[in-house]
Amino acid sequence: MAEAAPLAPVIILNAPQLAENIGAVARAMANFGLTDLRLVNPRDGWPQERAWASASGAEWPLNAAKVCGSVAEAIADLQRVYATTARPRELQLPVITPRAAAVEWVEAVGRGERVGLLFGGERAGLETADVALCQTVVTIPIDTRFRSLNLAQAVAINVYEWRVAQADAPPPNFRPGAAPASGEALLGFYEHLERELETSGFFHPPEKTPNMIQNLRAALGRARFTDQEVRTLRGVVTALSRGRGKVLEKLARKKDSP
Amino acid sequence: MAEAAPLAPVIILNAPQLAENIGAVARAMANFGLTDLRLVNPRDGWPQERAWASASGAEWPLNAAKVCGSVAEAIADLQRVYATTARPRELQLPVITPRAAAVEWVEAVGRGERVGLLFGGERAGLETADVALCQTVVTIPIDTRFRSLNLAQAVAINVYEWRVAQADAPPPNFRPGAAPASGEALLGFYEHLERELETSGFFHPPEKTPNMIQNLRAALGRARFTDQEVRTLRGVVTALSRGRGKVLEKLARKKDSP
Numbered sequence: 001m002a003e004a005a006p007l008a009p010v011i012i013l014n015a016p017q018l019a020e021n022i023g024a025v026a027r028a029m030a031n032f033g034l035t036d037l038r039l040v041n042p043r044d045g046w047p048q049e050r051a052w053a054s055a056s057g058a059e060w061p062l063n064a065a066k067v068c069g070s071v072a073e074a075i076a077d078l079q080r081v082y083a084t085t086a087r088p089r090e091l092q093l094p095v096i097t098p099r100a101a102a103v104e105w106v107e108a109v110g111r112g113e114r115v116g117l118l119f120g121g122e123r124a125g126l127e128t129a130d131v132a133l134c135q136t137v138v139t140i141p142i143d144t145r146f147r148s149l150n151l152a153q154a155v156a157i158n159v160y161e162w163r164v165a166q167a168d169a170p171p172p173n174f175r176p177g178a179a180p181a182s183g184e185a186l187l188g189f190y191e192h193l194e195r196e197l198e199t200s201g202f203f204h205p206p207e208k209t210p211n212m213i214q215n216l217r218a219a220l221g222r223a224r225f226t227d228q229e230v231r232t233l234r235g236v237v238t239a240l241s242r243g244r245g246k247v248l249e250k251l252a253r254k255k256d257s258p
Numbered sequence: 259m260a261e262a263a264p265l266a267p268v269i270i271l272n273a274p275q276l277a278e279n280i281g282a283v284a285r286a287m288a289n290f291g292l293t294d295l296r297l298v299n300p301r302d303g304w305p306q307e308r309a310w311a312s313a314s315g316a317e318w319p320l321n322a323a324k325v326c327g328s329v330a331e332a333i334a335d336l337q338r339v340y341a342t343t344a345r346p347r348e349l350q351l352p353v354i355t356p357r358a359a360a361v362e363w364v365e366a367v368g369r370g371e372r373v374g375l376l377f378g379g380e381r382a383g384l385e386t387a388d389v390a391l392c393q394t395v396v397t398i399p400i401d402t403r404f405r406s407l408n409l410a411q412a413v414a415i416n417v418y419e420w421r422v423a424q425a426d427a428p429p430p431n432f433r434p435g436a437a438p439a440s441g442e443a444l445l446g447f448y449e450h451l452e453r454e455l456e457t458s459g460f461f462h463p464p465e466k467t468p469n470m471i472q473n474l475r476a477a478l479g480r481a482r483f484t485d486q487e488v489r490t491l492r493g494v495v496t497a498l499s500r501g502r503g504k505v506l507e508k509l510a511r512k513k514d515s516p
Contacts, residue, residue: 030404056406088432153414162457171402174346210358
């Protein structure tokens, strides 16, 4: 996975109301490798202590946040600005989803362009006049029966798409699991199990034995056991069959006793 | 876009701490068409008024939320449970991203299976013993330098992927924009503009005119104007050239006056 490029998209919040949401936005930015946050006329001024409290340690976007007096000022150095909105507008602008937009962001950043994502305030979203300053509208494929999306979650979904557009894979600290056991190891386990089952009288009636074995092998095979797991399971079979032996011995002793 | 199926995945929060987060989870569920919420031992009991306050009107998942005493109880009727975690485990379980998982959810739901997504509490996430009750681990491709993901945002990204796996398109209330104007209408506009530019002495030196015209047409063509926009722009050209006429008349009058 690529490290966060210095040119990752800029997040612009126009007239954000709640400092908690600004902090939650910073946290989501840090989760997905973005750092450049711009605040246009935050309602309660800036800085706001509650933003840091709700960022859960993602302080760097907040510490470096730039406060602007207008959307025009906030986008002055950006070559492409995407307006994110859940409300259709009468403007003739392309309307795309975050997934499609993220492909464009990656391409534009690859060409050295600076990209901005513009979000409106919690209550009313973006003014159409601000959308008109953008080149594209981005809208999340939301259930139209409940379109009230939390500001920080809207940012999170967009910056998540930015990151996934670079690589959709578990983080590198998730190491791939052990490989499945070889056919030989598996067959050894199956045969061990089947011997013990044969001894215990499991296969009944005898003419059905081949089918029962096949179905058992298919069921167990779906789990794709690793070598370690095959060793463990052979131990399980041994323990169960020896245990049965002990029970039988115990019963035999009881029978023999007066 | 498909309406929310009754079998959309179930969201299970194990030991959630903050009622605000439970409300934010309900809101994200409503945004993406999910309704079935289960709470395993919510720290502060249930119901909690603050959950409703932070759901911004997405009350139905909260009203119907089922409180369970254990993860085992919460998943008892589910055929597939996905453990969402940002922390690698020693368990031999497949580890996939929400995007890959969403494809499986859609397929499983299509077969009539009930699917659950299990999330841990805010502070410590899921216990490995609870992950072991699941069939698959889902992890978001996060920046490993800042892995502290907000609970409601983790839910939002997963349920967003559930919805997008069904259709990645703007909601139906976003109507497609008007079609681009025809070549004839565009050419009419270009020629109108070029006549007025010719009159105003814009094309200089004259031998460069064909190139200047070509470059201007290419630049304007990229905007893919609609018919309405072409009409507006012809009005713009007319206004500018008439305005220029008026300025010239004014200058002429001034010159003539004593």
